[in-house]
Amino acid sequence: MDLTIALEKLDELQKKMYAYGAANSALYLDSVTVAPKDTSEGRGVAMGILAGEEHKLFASPETGELLDCLESNRDKLDARQARQTELLRRSYTQLSRIPADEYMEYAMLTNEASDVWHRAKEQNDFELFRPVLEKLVAFNRKFAGYYDSTKAPYDALLNEYERGMTMEKLDAFFAALREKIVPVIRAVGEKPQIDDGFLHKHYPVEIQRKFSDYLMEVMGLDRAHCGIGETEHPFTLNFNSQDVRITTHYVEDSLAESMYSVVHEGGHALYERGVDPQNDYTVLAGGVSMGIHESQSRFYENLIGRSRPFVHAIFPRIRAFFPEQLKDVDAEMFYRAVNKAQPSLIRTEADELTYSLHIMVRYEIEKQLIGGTLAVGDIPAEWNRLYKEYLGIDVPDDKRGCLQDSHWSGGSFGYFPSYALGSAYGAQMLRNMEKDVDVWGSVGKGDLSPVTAWLREKVHQYGSLLEPAQIVENACGVFDPTVYTDYLTEKYSELYGL
Amino acid sequence: MDLTIALEKLDELQKKMYAYGAANSALYLDSVTVAPKDTSEGRGVAMGILAGEEHKLFASPETGELLDCLESNRDKLDARQARQTELLRRSYTQLSRIPADEYMEYAMLTNEASDVWHRAKEQNDFELFRPVLEKLVAFNRKFAGYYDSTKAPYDALLNEYERGMTMEKLDAFFAALREKIVPVIRAVGEKPQIDDGFLHKHYPVEIQRKFSDYLMEVMGLDRAHCGIGETEHPFTLNFNSQDVRITTHYVEDSLAESMYSVVHEGGHALYERGVDPQNDYTVLAGGVSMGIHESQSRFYENLIGRSRPFVHAIFPRIRAFFPEQLKDVDAEMFYRAVNKAQPSLIRTEADELTYSLHIMVRYEIEKQLIGGTLAVGDIPAEWNRLYKEYLGIDVPDDKRGCLQDSHWSGGSFGYFPSYALGSAYGAQMLRNMEKDVDVWGSVGKGDLSPVTAWLREKVHQYGSLLEPAQIVENACGVFDPTVYTDYLTEKYSELYGL
Numbered sequence: 001m002d003l004t005i006a007l008e009k010l011d012e013l014q015k016k017m018y019a020y021g022a023a024n025s026a027l028y029l030d031s032v033t034v035a036p037k038d039t040s041e042g043r044g045v046a047m048g049i050l051a052g053e054e055h056k057l058f059a060s061p062e063t064g065e066l067l068d069c070l071e072s073n074r075d076k077l078d079a080r081q082a083r084q085t086e087l088l089r090r091s092y093t094q095l096s097r098i099p100a101d102e103y104m105e106y107a108m109l110t111n112e113a114s115d116v117w118h119r120a121k122e123q124n125d126f127e128l129f130r131p132v133l134e135k136l137v138a139f140n141r142k143f144a145g146y147y148d149s150t151k152a153p154y155d156a157l158l159n160e161y162e163r164g165m166t167m168e169k170l171d172a173f174f175a176a177l178r179e180k181i182v183p184v185i186r187a188v189g190e191k192p193q194i195d196d197g198f199l200h201k202h203y204p205v206e207i208q209r210k211f212s213d214y215l216m217e218v219m220g221l222d223r224a225h226c227g228i229g230e231t232e233h234p235f236t237l238n239f240n241s242q243d244v245r246i247t248t249h250y251v252e253d254s255l256a257e258s259m260y261s262v263v264h265e266g267g268h269a270l271y272e273r274g275v276d277p278q279n280d281y282t283v284l285a286g287g288v289s290m291g292i293h294e295s296q297s298r299f300y301e302n303l304i305g306r307s308r309p310f311v312h313a314i315f316p317r318i319r320a321f322f323p324e325q326l327k328d329v330d331a332e333m334f335y336r337a338v339n340k341a342q343p344s345l346i347r348t349e350a351d352e353l354t355y356s357l358h359i360m361v362r363y364e365i366e367k368q369l370i371g372g373t374l375a376v377g378d379i380p381a382e383w384n385r386l387y388k389e390y391l392g393i394d395v396p397d398d399k400r401g402c403l404q405d406s407h408w409s410g411g412s413f414g415y416f417p418s419y420a421l422g423s424a425y426g427a428q429m430l431r432n433m434e435k436d437v438d439v440w441g442s443v444g445k446g447d448l449s450p451v452t453a454w455l456r457e458k459v460h461q462y463g464s465l466l467e468p469a470q471i472v473e474n475a476c477g478v479f480d481p482t483v484y485t486d487y488l489t490e491k492y493s494e495l496y497g498l
Numbered sequence: 499m500d501l502t503i504a505l506e507k508l509d510e511l512q513k514k515m516y517a518y519g520a521a522n523s524a525l526y527l528d529s530v531t532v533a534p535k536d537t538s539e540g541r542g543v544a545m546g547i548l549a550g551e552e553h554k555l556f557a558s559p560e561t562g563e564l565l566d567c568l569e570s571n572r573d574k575l576d577a578r579q580a581r582q583t584e585l586l587r588r589s590y591t592q593l594s595r596i597p598a599d600e601y602m603e604y605a606m607l608t609n610e611a612s613d614v615w616h617r618a619k620e621q622n623d624f625e626l627f628r629p630v631l632e633k634l635v636a637f638n639r640k641f642a643g644y645y646d647s648t649k650a651p652y653d654a655l656l657n658e659y660e661r662g663m664t665m666e667k668l669d670a671f672f673a674a675l676r677e678k679i680v681p682v683i684r685a686v687g688e689k690p691q692i693d694d695g696f697l698h699k700h701y702p703v704e705i706q707r708k709f710s711d712y713l714m715e716v717m718g719l720d721r722a723h724c725g726i727g728e729t730e731h732p733f734t735l736n737f738n739s740q741d742v743r744i745t746t747h748y749v750e751d752s753l754a755e756s757m758y759s760v761v762h763e764g765g766h767a768l769y770e771r772g773v774d775p776q777n778d779y780t781v782l783a784g785g786v787s788m789g790i791h792e793s794q795s796r797f798y799e800n801l802i803g804r805s806r807p808f809v810h811a812i813f814p815r816i817r818a819f820f821p822e823q824l825k826d827v828d829a830e831m832f833y834r835a836v837n838k839a840q841p842s843l844i845r846t847e848a849d850e851l852t853y854s855l856h857i858m859v860r861y862e863i864e865k866q867l868i869g870g871t872l873a874v875g876d877i878p879a880e881w882n883r884l885y886k887e888y889l890g891i892d893v894p895d896d897k898r899g900c901l902q903d904s905h906w907s908g909g910s911f912g913y914f915p916s917y918a919l920g921s922a923y924g925a926q927m928l929r930n931m932e933k934d935v936d937v938w939g940s941v942g943k944g945d946l947s948p949v950t951a952w953l954r955e956k957v958h959q960y961g962s963l964l965e966p967a968q969i970v971e972n973a974c975g976v977f978d979p980t981v982y983t984d985y986l987t988e989k990y991s992e993l994y995g996l
Contacts, residue, residue, distance in 0.1 A: 016551070019543070023525065023548060026528050030524050034532075034727060034743075035741070036725040037722040038740065039723060042520070045516070046517040046520035050521060053514070224535040227532055227534040242539060281540075
């Protein structure tokens with residue numbers, strides 16, 4: 001094949017993959033935001049077929065030939081083309097090992113599972129979810145073998161979310177975290193608790209919606225290219241760098257819930273919006289890994305969003321939205337309330353300090369599930385045991401226990417560690433950023449643009465052009481989780497006077 | 499090809515077409531309800547590619563062979579399979595005449611046009627819309643030739659929306675309408691006008707949303723299978739019989755606008771929901787023609803929704819939603835207000851009596867545009883001239899003139915007559931229904947179920963299994979527009995005491 005033709009075909013293939021991705025995203029976005037309740041069947045049929053078509057298109061001998069041709073011309077490719085070829089080869093090798101019928105079946109299963117899980121959670125009925133979760137685990141154990149049969153299954157899955165990540169590395173990482181964080185949590189527990197009662201007054205959804213608009217504005221999210229929707233479990237979705245959507249979930253008696261959800265998802269969105277548009281419609285579009293993605297979302301949510309300078313800067317505006325509810329509250333009280341640390345049941349509502357322990361519970365369970373040493377039916381008991389052991393609390397029911405997260409219903413096993421890794425990456429990024437930019441001077445004035453500009457330069461612009469490890473090196477230097485634990489220790493020592 | 503295999507392939511082909519249709523619908527629905535403003539480019543790329551893939555799939559030699567095989571086994575096919583083959587052959591013949599690149603280009607053009615038209619309307623700037631409208635007209639003139647080169651281009655397009663419809667038939671139909679309706683309009687104009695001021699008080703959107711929920715309930719629309727969204731120009735979209743969406747547009751100073759939009763779109767939705775689910779994922783799914791579709795929507799909107807028994811039945815509930823705004827209003831005043839007849843500028847806000855004249859304006863313009871005797875640049879002048887001639891009013895600007903409708907931006911030329919035809923079909927259906935069912939006894943109690951049951955039996959259940967003409971025969975008998983003009987004459991004579 002002539003290289004000029006091959007390059008055209010490369011472009012065309014990626015555009016088609018983008019189109020199938022956009023179709024899937026639109027169907028998914030609809031399903032979790034506005035679709036009527038009992039409509040998953042027909043959507044599942046469509047998503048299954050489209051997945052099959054995409055699989056047929058991509059995992060075809062023609063793609064193999066195209067990649068062969070590009071690889072044999074590697075020295076003539078520019079950096080983007082070379083990286084596209086590399087990423088496509090990686091997916092091709094993987095995907096062509098998954099038989100098309102299994103791929104389609106899996107696409108339909110995850111659509112069904114999402115529905116079943118919603119109902120199971122609503123009805124607090126793990127047994128309802130169990131059969132489909134069993135199928136999802138079985139598929140993922142099988143897929144792990146397709147991905148890399150030389151690795152332990154869970155390592156093969158971890159590698160999907162964060163290339164090069166292994167249980168060995170994570171075990172060490174989490175052990176270090178536990179060793180440093182657990183004593184701080186204990187010490188905090190012995191101090192008088194912070195009063196956050198005012199965060200749980202009545203906050204009408206209508207005004208919270210306007211407050212979200214304001215938060216997006218502060219974050220510098222251009223509303224002509226970034227929408228906001230409402231869903232049960234917030235997420236960010238990107239069609240391309242010019243079309244990104246965040247979602248949130250309003251709770252009338254909890255101001256912080258949607259507030260920090262918007263800032264978290266806004267962090268994801270800024271990443272997607274900051275990717276060089278040259279990468280659109282190619283495999284280089286979008287964030288490079290879940291760990292890097294969570295480093296951005298949690299950066300805005302916690303390192304910036306829960307910082308004293310940020311809270312003090314925007315508090316007058318917050319009070320303008322909710323004058324009645326916050327009439328006896330000042331900026332410092334608000335700052336302390338949104339940083340109240342306390343072992344709790346729900347991951348997404350957890351404070352910055354105890355958050356990683358929630359992740360560790362899930363990590364331990366996934367390790368065993370995918371390793372084959374834990375049966376799906378035993379998840380609830382194991383979940384409750386680990387919450388008792390790690391966080392010292394009793395789980396009253398599965399709804400607030402092992403049914404709380406959407407990840408497994410979406411087929412994501414190996415995603416959770418990304419949250420903790422991302423948090424740790426973020427702390428290192430902050431320390432490096434502080435060397436280059438007057439972070440707190442700007443944030444204290446409610447101006448996040450220098451922060452975003454730094455992240456755009458070090459992280460966002462590349463999309464998937466660089467490996468996650470290169471991004472980490474770029475923005476963090478050598479990975480060192482003690483920067484994160486030091487950050488937490490310092491912050492919470494000051495807050496609680498330890 | 500073995501017939502068993504052919505029937506499997508028939509099934510598979512239709513499921514794939516359904517899947518591409520669902521993808522397109524999800525992208526479209528998103529684009530006009532929640533998508534951020536400046537995101538059409540990426541969506542256009544995706545929609546163009548998906549259209550191209552669908553075209554490649556369908557307009558392939560394999561489809562031709564499959565249809566040949568099915569046709570040569572026609573005596574062994576059941577009624578559904580035979581009709582599927584017939585409809586697929588029709589589309590195949592058409593589509594395989596449109597080159598794939600033109601088909602894709604057109605898909606991208608309509609996506610772009612929608613965006614441009616929105617802006618042009620917003621800015622009251624026809625010149626902004628002109629270049630893309632010119633392209634759309636040129637495409638449709640070309641497509642008309644592909645569809646049926648033996649017909650006049652506009653006849654070929656009309657045939658797409660209502661099989662067998664021609665300019666000759668429509669000219670006669672509209673002439674009959676004008677002859678009967680114009681004198682009634684004139685007589686009404688000489689009478690004192692109805693006071694509908696209370697419909698234009700302040701009606702908060704939040705409460706209008708709850709009112710929509712109530713209206714959908716009255717109509718018997720199951721919310722687990724029928725959603726409601728908000729958009730500029732309301733429409734109904736069906737993914738399948740179990741997943742239908744209506745949309746509406748809330749105007750804070752006009753209660754009737756969204757109210758009758760919901761009832762109109764609800765009529766479309768009841769049709770889609772009533773199609774035998776056996777037809778899902780096949781070409782038999784969904785309403786058979788735009789004329790029949792509009793007969794259903796306008797049936798609920800006008801013949802039922804604007805009838806005295808219906809308005810009197812639901813008025814106590816309407817007043818419960820808006821007690822302040824309607825405190826001095828009674829059911830009869832409300833009935834009269836929503837039936838106020840007056841020549842006006844905006845089609846979608848037009849009353850039942852003058853509505854057809856709005857359609858005639860569009861029909862005349864389309865006839866000339868597609869016929870090649872009117873340049874796109876001359877539309878505004880011709881529009882304004884016809885509004886003066888037919889409705890006796892001056893059009894102040896293009897925003898409220900030729901830029902008001904979305905149809906042309908979506909590439910629909912030949913759709914408009916369906917509204918008038920549908921209204922006429924509906925009047926005949928009503929007269930026949932009255933023979934079988936105690937229509938007004940039920941409607942007067944707010945119970946529409948016997949009405950819907952009758953329509954389901956005569957119209958809805960078939961989906962596209964029967965030709966539009968067969969449905970008309972089923973439900974109307976011999977088409978006779980005087981039933982419609984008699985209905986209007988009678989209703990407005992009573993209302994205005996002519």
